[in-house]
Amino acid sequence: MDKKRSIVKKPDRGSFLLDHNSECTSIKNKYLKCLKKHNNDHLSCRNYSKEYFICRMDKNLLERQDLNELGFKENELDQDSRIKNFKDVYSYNIKMENKNKLK
Amino acid sequence: MGGLWHPGWRSVAFCGWRWIHPGSPGRAAERVEPFLRPEWSGTGGAEKGLRWLGTWKHCSLPARHPALQPPRRPKSSDPFTRAHVEEWRQRNKTTLTYVAAVAVAMLGASYAAVPLYRLYCQTTGLGGSAVAGHASDQIENMVPVKDRIIKISFNADVHASLQWNFRPQQTEIYVVPGETALAFYRAKNPTDKPVIGISTYNVVPFEAGQYFNKIQCFCFEEQRLNPQEEVDMPVFFYIDPEFAEDPRMINVDLITLSYTFFEAKEGHTLPVPGYN
Numbered sequence: 001m002d003k004k005r006s007i008v009k010k011p012d013r014g015s016f017l018l019d020h021n022s023e024c025t026s027i028k029n030k031y032l033k034c035l036k037k038h039n040n041d042h043l044s045c046r047n048y049s050k051e052y053f054i055c056r057m058d059k060n061l062l063e064r065q066d067l068n069e070l071g072f073k074e075n076e077l078d079q080d081s082r083i084k085n086f087k088d089v090y091s092y093n094i095k096m097e098n099k100n101k102l103k
Numbered sequence: 104m105g106g107l108w109h110p111g112w113r114s115v116a117f118c119g120w121r122w123i124h125p126g127s128p129g130r131a132a133e134r135v136e137p138f139l140r141p142e143w144s145g146t147g148g149a150e151k152g153l154r155w156l157g158t159w160k161h162c163s164l165p166a167r168h169p170a171l172q173p174p175r176r177p178k179s180s181d182p183f184t185r186a187h188v189e190e191w192r193q194r195n196k197t198t199l200t201y202v203a204a205v206a207v208a209m210l211g212a213s214y215a216a217v218p219l220y221r222l223y224c225q226t227t228g229l230g231g232s233a234v235a236g237h238a239s240d241q242i243e244n245m246v247p248v249k250d251r252i253i254k255i256s257f258n259a260d261v262h263a264s265l266q267w268n269f270r271p272q273q274t275e276i277y278v279v280p281g282e283t284a285l286a287f288y289r290a291k292n293p294t295d296k297p298v299i300g301i302s303t304y305n306v307v308p309f310e311a312g313q314y315f316n317k318i319q320c321f322c323f324e325e326q327r328l329n330p331q332e333e334v335d336m337p338v339f340f341y342i343d344p345e346f347a348e349d350p351r352m353i354n355v356d357l358i359t360l361s362y363t364f365f366e367a368k369e370g371h372t373l374p375v376p377g378y379n
Contacts, residue, residue, distance in 0.1 A: 006305040007312035015324040018334050028287060028335055032272055041277045042284045049285040052337075070318065071242050071283030071341060082252060083277050089254045089356040096250035 017061045024055040041081035046072070242318065247281035248347040258361035259288055265366040266294050267328065272335075281344035283318065288336040288362060292328035299327045301367040307359045314346040315358065325367045 019025065031048035038044035050072050056062035068074075086092040255278060257271035272287040292298050302322045306312040321336040328334060338360070346352050 006307075006309050008303065008305060009312075009315075009317065010323065011317040011320045013319045015321050015326075016319050016337050016339075018321075018326055018328075018336070020329070020332065020334060022335075025335060028337075031285070032287065035273055035276065039277075040273060040275050043277075043279075043282065052285065068243050070339070071245060089252050089277065092252050093250070093356060100250060 016056075019056075019061055023059045024052055024061070027052045027055050038081035039083050041083050044081050242283065242341070245281045245341070245344055247279050248344050249279055251347050252277050252279055253342060253346075253355070254357045255284070255286070256357060256359045257286060257288070258359055260361065260363040262363065262365040265298070265300055265364055267292055267298065267300060267364060269362075269364050278342060280314070280342040280346040283339065283341040286338045286340070286360075288321075288338065289333065290326075290328060290336055290364070291333040292330060295330045297327060297329050299325050299367040300364045301325050302362050302364045304360060304362045307361065308355060310351055311346070311355055311358050314343040314349070314352070315360070316341055316343055322362065 027048065031045055031052060034045035034048050035042070042049075050067060053062065053067065053070060053072075057064050083089065083092060086095070254275050256275040257273065259269045259271050261267055261269045268289075268291040270289055272289050276284060276286055278284045290300070301324065304320075304322050306315045317338065317340045320338040320340070326336070340360075342358070346355075
């Protein structure tokens with residue numbers, strides 16, 4: 001039963017409409033620049049991704065929905081990269097685990 | 104259905120054995136009775152019947168010497184043996200009915216196995232089939248697991264017959280389980296004709312695939328690119344917070360998301376994963 005097979009799932013909300021006219025491309029570029037600046041840490045650039053969704057909804061490339069449903073919470077502040085001071089993910093996780101053990 | 108342990112089986116198994124040994128002491132009265140009837144004419148006169156009785160006496164000895172065995176009569180001529188044959192036929196019929204019932208039940212079970220397996224896969228998520236999607240309120244109430252960072256790296260592939268330039272726009276992204284994240288791919292159609300592509304994805308390591316949930320992406324639906332058009336393709340996903348509690352995932356720090364684009368042919372529909 002534990003046969004190694006790839007698990008492939010349908011997306012919950014289907015497919016994004018293609019942005020043929022590049023209407024939201026500028027926001028996307030801002031997001032990608034932010035990612036580069038913060039070592040690809042997603043949490044630091046969440047505001048840009050929120051803006052991207054708002055842009056899509058405005059240009060009718062995405063149906064209107066509450067951003068909370070997409071996992072964006074109110075009052076999210078931009079954080080500095082979590083991973084900046086760590087060599088890799090493994091060392092971050094080990095550090096956090098040890099910190100929790102000491103508590 | 105009595106199954107294998109029905110008494111019928113036992114009598115079939117042992118009855119035959121009894122029948123083969125005419126010297127068996129069991130049921131002697133049954134065998135002898137027709138000969139004692141006055142109307143019995145059978146194969147000869149009364150002497151024959153007595154002779155049979157006489158030889159019968161010999162054969163009640165436990166040691167069955169071949170010389171002492173009574174000569175076997177052909178079964179069909181003897182009314183006595185006919186009764187036995189009838190009985191045996193009856194037993195055979197019941198056995199046959201049971202065997203046929205078992206065969207039909209097995210056939211039915213093999214048909215029933217398909218939906219049952221589907222149900223099993225959907226509830227446990229094993230065997231690589233689709234798990235029911237998550238409701239939006241689950242995403243709303245999801246609590247990110249802040250202590251565990253996962254690196255998601257992106258990979259893009261194109262089938263040989265599709266001439267698109269398809270690549271990810273970020274090499275990797277760091278997320279925690281329970282945090283929804285956005286990533287971009289880019290596709291360009293360098294040819295002079297509009298091309299329709301359709302994509303699929305997979306997640307490595309395979310066991311992490313069950314925790315990788317996509318809210319919205321560009322897979323499994325036809326995407327059309329006009330000639331010389333370049334377009335952004337976003338993927339919006341999250342890692343299920345239960346990932347942090349799975350002991351099998353304890354050493355998983357890197358998940359690779361790999362998309363592959365194929366050319367969609369006219370009139371063909373891609374079978375979408377999941378059972379509707």
